[in-house]
Amino acid sequence: MRKMLAAVSRVLSGASQKPASRVLVASRNFANDATFEIKKCDLHRLEEGPPVTTVLTREDGLKYYRMMQTVRRMELKADQLYKQKIIRGFCHLCDGQEACCVGLEAGINPTDHLITAYRAHGFTFTRGLSVREILAELTGRKGGCAKGKGGSMHMYAKNFYGGNGIVGAQVPLGAGIALACKYNGKDEVCLTLYGDGAANQGQIFEAYNMAALWKLPCIFICENNRYGMGTSVERAAASTDYYKRGDFIPGLRVDGMDILCVREATRFAAAYCRSGKGPILMELQTYRYHGHSMSDPGVSYRTREEIQEVRSKSDPIMLLKDRMVNSNLASVEELKVQSLVHGGLKEIDVEVRKEIEDAAQFATADPEPPLEELGYHIYSSDPPFEVRGANQWIKFKSVS
Amino acid sequence: MAAVSGLVRRPLREVSGLLKRRFHWTAPAALQVTVRDAINQGMDEELERDEKVFLLGEEVAQYDGAYKVSRGLWKKYGDKRIIDTPISEMGFAGIAVGAAMAGLRPICEFMTFNFSMQAIDQVINSAAKTYYMSGGLQPVPIVFRGPNGASAGVAAQHSQCFAAWYGHCPGLKVVSPWNSEDAKGLIKSAIRDNNPVVVLENELMYGVPFEFPPEAQSKDFLIPIGKAKIERQGTHITVVSHSRPVGHCLEAAAVLSKEGVECEVINMRTIRPMDMETIEASVMKTNHLVTVEGGWPQFGVGAEICARIMEGPAFNFLDAPAVRVTGADVPMPYAKILEDNSIPQVKDIIFAIKKTLNI
Numbered sequence: 001m002r003k004m005l006a007a008v009s010r011v012l013s014g015a016s017q018k019p020a021s022r023v024l025v026a027s028r029n030f031a032n033d034a035t036f037e038i039k040k041c042d043l044h045r046l047e048e049g050p051p052v053t054t055v056l057t058r059e060d061g062l063k064y065y066r067m068m069q070t071v072r073r074m075e076l077k078a079d080q081l082y083k084q085k086i087i088r089g090f091c092h093l094c095d096g097q098e099a100c101c102v103g104l105e106a107g108i109n110p111t112d113h114l115i116t117a118y119r120a121h122g123f124t125f126t127r128g129l130s131v132r133e134i135l136a137e138l139t140g141r142k143g144g145c146a147k148g149k150g151g152s153m154h155m156y157a158k159n160f161y162g163g164n165g166i167v168g169a170q171v172p173l174g175a176g177i178a179l180a181c182k183y184n185g186k187d188e189v190c191l192t193l194y195g196d197g198a199a200n201q202g203q204i205f206e207a208y209n210m211a212a213l214w215k216l217p218c219i220f221i222c223e224n225n226r227y228g229m230g231t232s233v234e235r236a237a238a239s240t241d242y243y244k245r246g247d248f249i250p251g252l253r254v255d256g257m258d259i260l261c262v263r264e265a266t267r268f269a270a271a272y273c274r275s276g277k278g279p280i281l282m283e284l285q286t287y288r289y290h291g292h293s294m295s296d297p298g299v300s301y302r303t304r305e306e307i308q309e310v311r312s313k314s315d316p317i318m319l320l321k322d323r324m325v326n327s328n329l330a331s332v333e334e335l336k337v338q339s340l341v342h343g344g345l346k347e348i349d350v351e352v353r354k355e356i357e358d359a360a361q362f363a364t365a366d367p368e369p370p371l372e373e374l375g376y377h378i379y380s381s382d383p384p385f386e387v388r389g390a391n392q393w394i395k396f397k398s399v400s
Numbered sequence: 401m402a403a404v405s406g407l408v409r410r411p412l413r414e415v416s417g418l419l420k421r422r423f424h425w426t427a428p429a430a431l432q433v434t435v436r437d438a439i440n441q442g443m444d445e446e447l448e449r450d451e452k453v454f455l456l457g458e459e460v461a462q463y464d465g466a467y468k469v470s471r472g473l474w475k476k477y478g479d480k481r482i483i484d485t486p487i488s489e490m491g492f493a494g495i496a497v498g499a500a501m502a503g504l505r506p507i508c509e510f511m512t513f514n515f516s517m518q519a520i521d522q523v524i525n526s527a528a529k530t531y532y533m534s535g536g537l538q539p540v541p542i543v544f545r546g547p548n549g550a551s552a553g554v555a556a557q558h559s560q561c562f563a564a565w566y567g568h569c570p571g572l573k574v575v576s577p578w579n580s581e582d583a584k585g586l587i588k589s590a591i592r593d594n595n596p597v598v599v600l601e602n603e604l605m606y607g608v609p610f611e612f613p614p615e616a617q618s619k620d621f622l623i624p625i626g627k628a629k630i631e632r633q634g635t636h637i638t639v640v641s642h643s644r645p646v647g648h649c650l651e652a653a654a655v656l657s658k659e660g661v662e663c664e665v666i667n668m669r670t671i672r673p674m675d676m677e678t679i680e681a682s683v684m685k686t687n688h689l690v691t692v693e694g695g696w697p698q699f700g701v702g703a704e705i706c707a708r709i710m711e712g713p714a715f716n717f718l719d720a721p722a723v724r725v726t727g728a729d730v731p732m733p734y735a736k737i738l739e740d741n742s743i744p745q746v747k748d749i750i751f752a753i754k755k756t757l758n759i
Binding site: 113115144145146147148149150154156161162164165166169171172173174175176177178179180181183184190202203206207209210213214376377378379380381382385387392400 | 491495497499500501541570594673711
């Protein structure tokens with residue numbers, strides 16, 4: 001029945017993009033939801049962990065798929081723009097790690113808080129900024145989310161505190177945001193992310209200590225993609241059980257390539273924090289396809305075979321798609337990975353591609369910030385004053 | 401004590417008219433407040449005024465502050481607002497900055513600014529630069545305070561002056577109070593400011609009492625950040641200083657006054673943004689300049705003042721090169737004779753002034 005319907009819709013969509021085909025698809029009986037088994041998390045100082053099954057609704061599935069696909073395409077577009085020298089400086093891409101940013105967001109509320117390090121474009125999007133504003137910030141234009149002042153590593157949104165360039169520094173910041181959550185008494189939590197490389201920073205242990213001492217609602221999250229720049233975890237850490245490194249802080253080790261696993265673990269961790277028990281630690285095991293940054297081909301310290309293996313067996317988008325199609329939560333046509341040949345049904349991938357193209361167009365065409373604004377935003381809430389330029393005669397006005 | 405006697409004096413004054421013939425009243429003593437109490441008052445008033453303000457640092461709560469500056473605050477405000485931290489400068493400074501990003505108004509105390517070096521990345525990269533990097537989206541309303549510079553016999557690792565280091569960075573405001581009025585007005589302004597403010601106090605000044613003018617006793621007494629004060633008017637030479645050395649400059653001025661030399665002593669109050677207008681106007685009047693600071697000479701506050709004087713209108717009014725008086729260019733030694741000669745003394749200031757005036 002499915003195959004016949006698929007064939008019919010293909011014919012119809014080939015002929016014209018008319019309501020008839022949409023009606024045909026709409027009348028297909030998709031399941032409303034499906035139950036999936038997810039990997040059990042390794043636990044540290046916890047009696048119970050997140051559930052091993054979860055229910056995914058069609059609506060959520062489509063939403064997660066779209067979000068992950070958007071992040072993927074956005075990062076690939078950034079790669080392209082960087083190679084064209086339209087983006088310069090640092091550019092750390094997160095393709096491969098989409099299940100982390102989308103899964104974490106799925107497990108919390110928009111009123112919760114999140115802070116991460118420099119591999120931040122995915123989080124910037126999931127926390128609410130548009131691809132347009134993100135790409136325009138990467139290209140250093142005035143339409144960028146930080147007006148071109150910050151670039152790749154310094155993007156901010158409501159309840160999203162960047163984008164931080166100094167490895168590890170964001171972790172005490174996150175504990176501080178959690179302190180504010182507790183101080184304000186509104187049951188909000190702060191997701192404080194860092195990588196496997198940063199996990200060896202001393203200030204993180206200082207943050208663990210204070211968060212546990214003061215029972216701060218902080219979810220420490222180690223996004224372990226196996227390499228800190230070019231150094232594998234085995235060469236950097238005496239203990240690679242990052243979920244245990246919080247010692248007195250309970251921890252879970254999560255399959256970071258499975259968005260449902262990430263979502264359930266996040267829900268579990270957030271509930272733990274909200275109940276006032278103090279901080280908790282999550283290690284997300286994930287993988288980045290690109291090198292550390294655009295200046296790293298990413299193959300001198302790992303093999304192409306390894307990268308290919310992860311792509312073919314554990315790609316987060318593929319995993320979700322397969323689950324959805326196999327459980328009749330969606331159709332391949334609906335999700336479609338290849339570009340549309342004959343016009344017709346709106347498909348998510350096509351829409352996503354268009355969104356990214358439009359955003360890239362904007363990001364390339366938007367003008368750079370005006371030179372007059374070089375001195376702006378030194379201080380907040382202050383009257384305008386003068387800022388010195390390269391010599392004593394060059395002065396810039398500084399406006400808050 | 402001063403407060404109690406104030407209560408008693410008013411009714412007595414009213415009665416004094418009747419009793420004039422039989423009693424000899426001296427003018428009522430002005431209110432004397434130590435720098436420590438002034439800072440304490442300032443913080444207390446701001447904690448009361450805005451519940452988002454809180455204090456964290458080592459020993460600030462149950463110990464009443466390593467130097468007793470936060471005495472009584474924990475008892476009054478409790479654990480939520482006055483927080484003792486473990487010995488983790490980088491960690492708790494970062495926590496304070498994060499709390500400020502999330503909308504609270506922390507006062508982060510460093511037991512001395514020497515220890516702030518452990519946390520300096522959080523002060524500069526997380527606090528100072530963030531408003532700019534975010535294109536104006538993310539303010540950081542935080543105060544970093546604590547004793548700065550030389551103390552007495554605490555040797556090299558505990559005696560460094562950080563005015564030049566913090567004063568170097570755009571995005572920060574840096575203030576350096578000298579007396580009690582400065583201390584109270586500046587800490588209150590710093591707390592109300594929506595930007596990261598570094599307040600460089602001085603341990604040797606904490607116990608020194610100063611007269612507190614009536615306006616300083618108000619709960620809304622603020623000293624604007626970025627404005628210097630002329631502590632003493634003069635015509636022959638401009639002497640610019642900040643923090644404890646301001647007192648030495650006034651002593652030097654008193655000595656020189658007897659010799660007919662009138663010094664104009666400027667108390668900078670703020671290191672960044674520096675009030676060059678006041679300094680320039682003064683130099684254009686006196687034609688001579690000496691800067692005095694406790695910190696090291698190379699790349700110091702005085703060096704910056706001299707550079708800016710060269711670039712501005714006041715240069716043409718100088719009758720002699722501008723001169724700096726600074727700490728000696730050595731890590732602070734321990735032995736008293738060595739320590740005394742490693743910071744500017746009154747005699748060094750007088751000597752520099754006389755050299756500049758060629759007398």
